[in-house]
Amino acid sequence: xxxxxxxxxxxxxxxxxxxxxxxxxxxxxxxxxxxxxxxxxxxxxxxxxxxxxxxxxxxxxxxxxxxxxxxxxxxxxxxxxxxxxxxxxxxxxxxxxxxxxxxxxxxxxxxxxxxxxxxxxxxxxxxxxxxxxxxxxxxxxxxxxxxxxxxxxxxxxxxxxxxxxxxxxxxxxxxxxxxxxxxxxxxxxxxxxxxxxxxxxxxxxxxxxxxxxxxxxxxxxxxxxxxxxxxxxxxxxxxxxxxxxxxxxxxxxxxxxxxxxxxxxxxxxxxxxxxxxxxxxxxxxxxxxxxxxxxxxxxxxxxxx
Ligand SMILES: [Zn+2]
Numbered sequence: 267x268x269x270x271x272x273x274x275x276x277x278x279x280x281x282x283x284x285x286x287x288x289x290x291x292x293x294x295x296x297x298x299x300x301x302x303x304x305x306x307x308x309x310x311x312x313x314x315x316x317x318x319x320x321x322x323x324x325x326x327x328x329x330x331x332x333x334x335x336x337x338x339x340x341x342x343x344x345x346x347x348x349x350x351x352x353x354x355x356x357x358x359x360x361x362x363x364x365x366x367x368x369x370x371x372x373x374x375x376x377x378x379x380x381x382x383x384x385x386x387x388x389x390x391x392x393x394x395x396x397x398x399x400x401x402x403x404x405x406x407x408x409x410x411x412x413x414x415x416x417x418x419x420x421x422x423x424x425x426x427x428x429x430x431x432x433x434x435x436x437x438x439x440x441x442x443x444x445x446x447x448x449x450x451x452x453x454x455x456x457x458x459x460x461x462x463x464x465x466x467x468x469x470x471x472x473x474x475x476x477x478x479x480x481x482x483x484x485x486x487x488x489x490x491x492x493x494x495x496x497x498x499x500x501x502x503x504x505x506x507x508x509x510x511x512x513x514x515x516x517x518x519x520x521x522x523x524x525x526x527x528x529x530x531x532x533x534x535x536x537x538x539x540x541x542x543x544x545x546x547x548x549x550x551x552x553x554x555x556x557x558x559x560x561x562x563x564x565x566x567x568x569x570x571x
Contacts, residue, residue, distance in 0.1 A: 273324045276494045277439045277486060283321030285310035285491075287343065288390040288547050292453075292492045294343050297443055298325065299436060301415025303333040307434055307443050308490050309347035312392035319354070329354035334411060334482065336419065338445025339431045340366035341463075342380050342391040342560060344490065360397055361411070363423070363430030364404035370397045383464060383557065387550035392512040402464030405432050419443075423480065426472025427461050433479060442498070447475050448505040450551075455538035458501065459508040461491070463554050465559035469513050476506050493543030512536075516559045529556035 272284040272291060279300040287294035287310065290311055292303040296318055297307040302396070304327065310318050329351045336356055337345045341518040348370070362370060370377040371393035381388040407423040419434045424447040431433055447458040487502075489497045495501045516529050523529075530552040540548060 273321045277441050279472035279493040280441055283318055285314040286317045290543055295490050295492055297488055299417055301417030304331050305334040305336060305359045305413055306332050307336045308338055308344040309351055315347035315350035332358050335360045336434060337362040339428045340369045342394055346392050346394045349397050359400045361405050365430040367402050370402055371399045384554055407450055425470055426475045428466045434564055442484035443488045450491040451489040451493055452538055457538050458508050459507045460512055463558040467558040467562050472509050513559055516563055526553050526557040
């Protein structure tokens with residue numbers, strides 16, 4: 267399989283490895299933190315495992331050099347390649363929220379339901395193979411992973427995008443690895459669109475998580491989708507406005523317009539202009555996000571009764 271490698275050092279010994287999601291650069295990445303031991307935050311989807319390995323090789327590393335794989339959450343584009351990377355690594359441990367361990371041990375149902383909700387973009391997300399339970403450790407809020415060499419990672423429970431979502435903070439460099447808690451970042455345009463998939467997207471939890479992350483006063487935000495920003499407070503404020511605005515747009519649709527296709531077209535108009543391939547991919551992702559917002563609104567309405 268042809269693989270590409272693109273690695274950016276976003277802070278000293280903290281690297282962004284491009285997964286070439288959907289064959290495109292700049293869509294989905296994983297982060298490698300190198301202390302005396304090496305940690306990988308997220309893995310990318312199964313179909314891009316070799317691109318991650320190519321990135322590791324570019325840094326003079328192999329999959330067997332990773333001691334910990336930390337997952338921000340269980341979605342296939344973040345956790346799908348975990349089992350593939352573990353195959354090359356008898357020692358590494360996977361860290362994920364307790365509620366997702368069952369999915370990782372027995373992912374069949376998860377993969378099936380993910381593919382159903384992903385629709386036309388599903389093939390890019392690949393699959394997930396089982397990970398033995400004894401190789402998985404449950405994350406707790408405030409958990410600290412010491413990597414040596416002045417590097418450590420603190421786990422921060424940041425629900426909203428998904429219930430068991432964790433962000434990771436590297437205090438020595440002020441780096442915040444936000445996972446999907448602050449949405450997708452289009453670095454060239456400094457633009458955020460919130461990632462709001464069904465069935466777990468929750469507006470209030472998203473806003474509370476964003477406030478918690480802002481209070482850390484991070485120096486730099488790292489986004490798996492995709493890139494980084496040194497203007498953390500402005501970007502978090504932008505996320506907060508965007509997620510409220512997107513939900514508001516959905517809430518004000520006429521009954522007949524209240525469908526993912528129509529809403530995703532509205533959301534798409536908000537995006538900066540994109541290349542043709544990227545526009546097609548983001549259109550598919552926005553349809554998933556639109557369905558998630560509508561699901562959230564229906565559920566909130568039911569709970570409000
Ligand atoms: Zn996700």
